[in-house]
Amino acid sequence: MxxxxxxxxxxxxxxxxxxxxxxxxxxxxxxxxxxxxxxxxxxxxxxxxxxxxxxxxxxxxxxxxxxxxxxxxxxxxxxxxxxxxxxxxxSGLLEFRVDGVPRLFDADLHTDGRAGRxxxxxxxxxxxxxxxxxxxxxxxxxxxxxxxxxxxxxxxxxxxxxxxxxxxxxxxxxxxxxxxxxxxxxxxxxxxxxxxxRHSDDVGWFTVLADSPPPRHPLLAINRHGFAAHFGRGPGASRFYLQCPPGDDLGSWTDERVWRQLRLRLADDGLPDGPIVDKAVVDAxxxxxxxxxxxxxxxxxxxxxxxxxxxxxxxxxxxxxxxxxxxxxxxxxxxxxxxxxxxxxxxxxxxxxxxxxxxxxxxxxVFHGADETTAGPFRRQLARSRIDRLFTSSAAARAFAELMAGTA
The missing domain is CATH 3.50.50.60 (FAD/NAD(P)-binding domain)
Known part of the structure; x- marks a missing residue:
């Protein structure tokens, strides 16, 4: 008034x-x-x-x-x-793709079906x-x-x-x-x-939202070219993540570079592209x-x-x-x-x-397991042993699955 x-x-x-x-x-x-x-x-x-x-x-x-x-x-x-x-x-299934080799983690198996959505x-x-x-x-x-x-x-x-x-x-x-x-x-x-x-990592996330087909399962890819991830955001949309330096220049990530790096890091030459509708650099x-x-x-x-x-x-x-x-x-x-x-x-x-x-x-x-430049060879091997333990130790797998589900 x-x-x-x-x-x-x-x-x-x-x-x-x-x-x-x-x-x-x-x-x-x-x-x-x-x-x-x-x-x-x-x-x-x-x-x-x-x-x-x-x-x-x-x-x-x-x-x-x-x-x-x-x-x-x-x-x-x-x-x-x-x-x-x-x-x-x-969302009980999660794919780890290490150096191009897929390994499927079944959270349902370790949480009696208490997976998320x-x-x-x-x-x-x-x-x-x-x-x-x-x-x-x-x-x-x-x-x-x-x-x-x-x-x-x-x-x-x-x-x-x-x-x-x-x-x-x-x-x-x-x-x-x-x-x-x-x-x-x-x-x-x-x-x-x-x-x-407060705590900041020495790595950043480059995130991309694209009108492209989602993966069959949420995907985390770890290889020497850097970490990448692919998640669905509906029937015709995907959210991608790429490891990058903290505070990286958003302008340097052209669409052509995005798709080239995704195919390289996801070890998928046939990854279908699509219009990119959003880009952002986020510090971890x-x-x-x-x-x-x-x-x-x-x-x-x-x-x-x-x-x-x-x-x-x-x-x-x-x-x-x-x-x-x-x-x-x-x-x-x-x-x-x-x-x-x-x-x-x-x-x-x-x-x-x-x-x-x-x-x-x-x-x-995932970051240290992928990027030896950032983590160094010792931490890289430690990180990869963590990933391997998820598939070789039922106790480690159960603890990881319960943390994912929010029940631990």
Whole structure:
């Protein structure tokens, strides 16, 4: 609301935020925020989701594509599985192609069928959005200038501007910060409160999304030319990964170079190409903050932690956080029991560090096993022995499969 006070020839303009109230404000409409909101809504807890991007952009963003067994169970327990996971195949088979020789790892065999599913993240996001809206939930897209206030007080509030530039204020009991690494939520926690852990590898990922046929099984290729991977992103799309120097020049990766390197590293001269629709260079980095909460603000997913892409744990950790938080908020709102909220951060961080270790272990295995220049001959041989052990030791295979499934 804009109020004009006339004082003679002078007009004083006061921009007054329109006030509303809800139980939980969820900042961010990625997998983390939408999962929190859907779970809360199913439990009868009022919430509003604020997202700075448009709905079209949110639903097009390409990210992960592997949902582990533990994350799948979150949706099944809540009664959302039929709608969210329809048509998503199991992902129990993983091909390691070492120096052109294929070896198929069967995770189902070592986890009693508790493998995950293959589902493109943008498809999961679209289903989460439509499920929430169809059930009467609320997502406010294109919310600009989102700011969090009084998160360490008894009654926090969030301000933002709608697409017409009108200022709004949402009073709440709690705020879920699900707006990613670059979002505004984590910045509201005083630096002296946080312990921040960072680690960067001496390798990077060059990622490519292409309109080309997916592989029969997720594929990891290790050879002297460097690491490469090939994953499906739907019936006619593929996500490829290529090992590269950290901070590599994106412009140097022409389409012709991409396909040449993929065929070389995947040891597949007949790999069909297709239009490349997205390219990016991502450093393999790790990031964790402790604690994941402050006052009535709770960080979820990438706002609190980043894991290397290898292992596919980023999206799954976000879902795990969302499940823990939704249960804790439900107990606090329904039963007046805030014990789970006090334990939210240590509960989540136990899994975060477990998956950090797994992602780091797997990253070193495939990168060091491929590139002797980066790793050196000794570490290269160590990495290759790790791969070999997956196929020669049932105990090692079971441990690896359970970590993949999110059950270890």
């Amino acid at each position: 804009v109020v004009l006070y006339g004082l003679g020839r002078v007009a004083i303009v006061v921009d007054v935020a329109r006030g509303e109230a809800t139980t939980v404000v969820v900042v961010g409409a990625g997998v983390a925020g939408l999962t929190v909101a859907n779970l809360l809504h199913r439990n009868g807890i009022g919430c509003v989701v604020l997202e700075r991007h448009s709905r079209a952009r949110v639903e097009r963003r390409q990210r992960a594509g592997v949902l582990d067994f533990a994350a799948e169970q979150v949706y099944l327990r809540s009664g959302l599985g039929d709608r969210l996971l329809s048509g998503a195949p199991r 293959l589902i493109p993240q943008q498809l999961l996001v679209r289903r989460l959005v439509s499920t929430l809206l169809d059930n009467g939930g609320e997502v406010r897209f294109s919310a600009a200038d989102v700011a969090l206030h009084d998160v360490d007080g008894a009654r926090p509030h969030v301000t933002y501007r709608d697409p017409d530039g009108v200022a709004h204020r949402l009073d709440a009991d709690y705020v879920a910060g699900c707006d990613g690494f670059h979002g505004v939520s984590r910045a509201r926690i005083p630096p002296e409160v946080l312990t921040t852990y 980095r790790s990031f964790v903050v402790d604690p994941m909460s402050h006052g009535r603000l709770f960080l979820v997913g990438d706002a609190a932690h980043i894991v290397p892409p290898m292992g596919g744990k980023g999206m799954n950790l976000a879902i795990a956080d969302a499940d823990v938080l939704a249960r804790a908020l439900t107990a606090a709102v329904r039963d007046g029991d805030d014990g789970r909220l006090r334990e939210y951060s240590p509960t989540c961080l136990r899994r975060v560090w477990n998956d950090q270790e797994f992602s780091r272990w797997m990253t070193e295995m």
